[in-house]
Amino acid sequence: MSPAVPTHQEAGSQAGQPHLADLVVFGGTGDLSMRKLIPALYHADRDGRLAPQTRVIAMSRGGLTDDDFRGKVDAEVRGQVPIDDPEMWQRFLGRLHHVSVDVGSDDKSGWDGLAKLLAGHEERDRVYYLASPPRTFGPFCRELQGAGLVTPHSRVVLEKPLGNDLRSAQAINDEVGAIFDEHQIFRIDHYLGKETVQNLLVLRFANAFLEPIWNSLWIDHVQITVAETVGTPGRRGYYDHAGALRDMVQNHLLQLLTLTAMEAPARNDREAVRDEKVKVLQALRPIIGGEVGRFTVRGQYTEAGDMPGYLDEPGSTPPTEASRQVETFTAIRAEIKNWRWAGVPFYLRTGKRMPYRRSEIVVQFKDVPHSIFPGGSPNRLILRLQPEEGIELHIMAKEPGAGETTLRPVPLSLSFGETFTARVPEAYERLLTDVLAGNPTLFMRRDEVEAAWRWIDPILEAWKADPALPEPYAAGTTGPAAAHELLSRSGRAWHDQEDV
Ligand code: BG6
Numbered sequence: 001m002s003p004a005v006p007t008h009q010e011a012g013s014q015a016g017q018p019h020l021a022d023l024v025v026f027g028g029t030g031d032l033s034m035r036k037l038i039p040a041l042y043h044a045d046r047d048g049r050l051a052p053q054t055r056v057i058a059m060s061r062g063g064l065t066d067d068d069f070r071g072k073v074d075a076e077v078r079g080q081v082p083i084d085d086p087e088m089w090q091r092f093l094g095r096l097h098h099v100s101v102d103v104g105s106d107d108k109s110g111w112d113g114l115a116k117l118l119a120g121h122e123e124r125d126r127v128y129y130l131a132s133p134p135r136t137f138g139p140f141c142r143e144l145q146g147a148g149l150v151t152p153h154s155r156v157v158l159e160k161p162l163g164n165d166l167r168s169a170q171a172i173n174d175e176v177g178a179i180f181d182e183h184q185i186f187r188i189d190h191y192l193g194k195e196t197v198q199n200l201l202v203l204r205f206a207n208a209f210l211e212p213i214w215n216s217l218w219i220d221h222v223q224i225t226v227a228e229t230v231g232t233p234g235r236r237g238y239y240d241h242a243g244a245l246r247d248m249v250q251n252h253l254l255q256l257l258t259l260t261a262m263e264a265p266a267r268n269d270r271e272a273v274r275d276e277k278v279k280v281l282q283a284l285r286p287i288i289g290g291e292v293g294r295f296t297v298r299g300q301y302t303e304a305g306d307m308p309g310y311l312d313e314p315g316s317t318p319p320t321e322a323s324r325q326v327e328t329f330t331a332i333r334a335e336i337k338n339w340r341w342a343g344v345p346f347y348l349r350t351g352k353r354m355p356y357r358r359s360e361i362v363v364q365f366k367d368v369p370h371s372i373f374p375g376g377s378p379n380r381l382i383l384r385l386q387p388e389e390g391i392e393l394h395i396m397a398k399e400p401g402a403g404e405t406t407l408r409p410v411p412l413s414l415s416f417g418e419t420f421t422a423r424v425p426e427a428y429e430r431l432l433t434d435v436l437a438g439n440p441t442l443f444m445r446r447d448e449v450e451a452a453w454r455w456i457d458p459i460l461e462a463w464k465a466d467p468a469l470p471e472p473y474a475a476g477t478t479g480p481a482a483a484h485e486l487l488s489r490s491g492r493a494w495h496d497q498e499d500v
Helices: 031-046 066-080 086-094 109-118 134-146 166-177 195-205 243-261 270-283 291-295 321-325 427-437 446-465 481-488 495-499
Strands: 021-026 055-060 096-100 125-130 154-158 185-187 219-227 296-302 329-335 345-351 358-365 380-386 390-398 407-415 471-474
Touching (some): 055 109, 066 086, 086 096, 154 166, 195 243, 195 380, 219 243, 243 296, 243 345, 243 446, 291 296, 296 446, 296 481, 345 481
Parallel strands (some): 219 345
Antiparallel strands (some): 329 345, 380 390
16 A cells, blocks of 8 residues: 555645646546546636646557647547637647556556656656546556556546446455555546535535425435436447446435435535445445335336437447346335435436436425315425526415415526526536545545445346346336336326426
């Protein structure tokens, strides 16, 4: 293990000043880097959040020179970002470098190139961002250490997926943990970088009025939905072995659940916040054996109109048995066994090729204890993460008019776009800024990732043992019928279904 590292408050620059860092992106010419990381870094630079000498070093097997890489970024990223000052863009390109390293091969010469570039800058923070498949994490870290490039001010950033079950996640954590201390490891879940997700904490813990009613006495159930219109063209190689449960629920949806359900941390700091999130994951009631069929649903989209089914998505390897088995949609009824939430179902739902792109948390309150008006419906709080971030509280109001009182639910609505005119940063901008500042609060700790897998594993096992295929749903619809039955059997409905 590397020597103890000062915390981000102690290390590097003064508070508020950008940290001087070398950011090494392994997989630096890949899709994630070109679509998300480089644009996010450009925005950070434009907003003055990169220290003047900060360098971005892309690592790949590509054999590119610095100039080749800058040309590639100029060609591929220029159109994705606003360039109001061409000189600034040139300065940003000047920060970029490329080194060719073939991780896992016998040829270690590439590491000399990286060592040479980093030499003489040992005082800088070093951030190694692994935008590569998880099987490369262990070998990368070992070779990095072998090349003598892990300094006390080094950090490593791991992209998801972090394993495909508890055992593989533990193995990755062990391998990386043999080289880096836990506080140097930043496990990304990009949902935590989304503005509205952070706003959820502010809404809950910077306002007093919600806390007294944020519990099973007042809340009937919670719905967490991440619906996407996209399918999986060209991704079968990955998706056949992931599926919606591993790809979305184990990380993004469970993160939303923890933030919705956690107790107030004593401080807004790295350990206090994450301690509370872990407690929620540990309190999730396991869904095991025969319960899996009752509390979970899996579906796979089929052809509809001009949208191909999962098995016919273009640009992919031919479908196999694994393709037929994999779920592109899942819905789960979860429960949190603690004092605050006992008896409150948390319904989780995510799917590809749904009719709309929508990520939201819907908190459904209980009905009034005794109604004196006909036609009322319970209050509902909707936290919309995307698109059009906002918060809506649905309250009952009287329709104007003489005669009989007629009720109508109306939203008290906060649109972030209309209220705050500043540009909403992309999730990766916030997360990269935090990595560079050494602040891990919005990153997943080892025990958090493993607690999530511990809850997911029995569901995966039961699905694997079940010969039934996922239930088909037509592309462009809200998922299989069973997803609706999951709620309707207790007299509830997905909130978008009530509007249909
Ligand atoms: C990724 C998943 O983590 O999140 C993708 O691998 C998914 O399958 C994506 O499409 C969704 O992210 P966002 O930010 O578009 O909601």
